[in-house]
Amino acid sequence: MPRPRDLVQTEPGLAVLRMAALLAEDDGALDEELLDAMAEHAARGALRGTPGPAMWPELRRGLMARGPSRMLAALRLSGALGAVLPEVAALFGVPQLGADQRSVDIGLHTLNALAEAARGEAPLAVRFALLVMNVGKSDSPPEHLPVHYRHVERGGPRIEAICARFGVPAACRELALLALAECERVHRVSEVRAGPVAAMLARLGAFDQPDRFAALLQVCACDYRAHGEGFGPVYPKAALLHAALRACRDVAVDAEDPELARAQAIATALGSQRWSAAGHA
Known part of the structure; x- marks a missing residue:
């Protein structure tokens, strides 16, 4: 692992990101001396003037490494995450209800989801979606916590801004916005509501964009398994949607x-109602 002296480069801000990305490729405890050096650069404002598009290759490298959560942890511990991805930094300490109805820290959950994505060798778009899909939850009204009403409306513009800032590829942007809108719906989908299941399959591109459908289900599965023991390796909602x-x-x-014909077919296959009340699954 490169030592702190390797931080001396033409662009100090990029050096901080490069060290964080390299840490994502390593194993073991995060190097304290390296974190201190990164923190010193961050405290001096090294990242303040670094253009977003110049940062993206290092962020991409870290996201695609075997330990992308280590990159985020290093940036956070060194004080640099708030300068690079303030929308993600703001998620740490914010609670939400987990799959088992226990409260979880959204920032830590994001780290776990990225670790799951790395274990599954997920592509970049899936990892990026997991990184940003919860950014609308950072400022939910305290009186509503751990529930996050209207976070999709808040999250969409923030994801768009992140993508514009870094010059993120269109495929990453599109999947992140889809995950924002649909991941929680997928978690809630029920076999007893055949009509909304048919509508969901159409929205997710299951009939005409199979790659998009598969990527979204991979995002949802990583998010599900990030809750820890008892949540994996099989994601039940993916099995339901594939059966439908x-x-x-x-x-x-x-x-x-x-859509009606599909609902009828799903109802027959799953033993559910042919149709149900209007609304999304």
């Missing part, structure tokens, strides 16, 4: 009402 998708294979593409 298989049930729709014989529905004619030119059916008079394709």
Whole structure:
């Protein structure tokens, strides 16, 4: 592992990010001397004038390393995360209800989700979506915590701003926005509501954008398994949606009402209601 003297580069801000990205490729405890050197550079404002597009290659490198959560942890411990990704830094200490209805720290949960993505060798777009999809929850009204009403409305512009700031690839941006809108809905989807399941499959691109559908389910699965023991390796909602998708294979593409026909097929396959009250799954 490079020592602190390697931080001396043309652009100190990029040096801090590079060290954090390199830490993501390493194992073991984070190097205290290196963290101190990174913190010194951050305290001097080294990151303040660093252009976002110049930062992106280092962030990408860290996200695609075997320990992306180590990069974020190093940036946070050195005081640099607030300068690079203030939207993500603000999530630490904010509670939300976990899959088992216990309160979890959203920032720590994000680290766990990224670790799950690395274990599954997830592509960049999945890892980026997990990094940013909760940024609308940082300033939810305290009286509502650990529930986050209207976080999707707050999160969308923030994700757009992050992507614009760093010049993030369009595929990463699109999946992050999809995850923001749909991940919690996927977690809640129920086999007893065949109509909304059919509508969800259409929204997620299951019928015409299979790669997008698969990537979104990978995001959801990592988010699910990030809750710890008892949540994996099989993600039950992915199994449900794949079963529903298989049930729709014989529905004619030119059916008079394709969504209704798909709902009927899903209801038959899953033993659920043909249709249910209007609304999203």
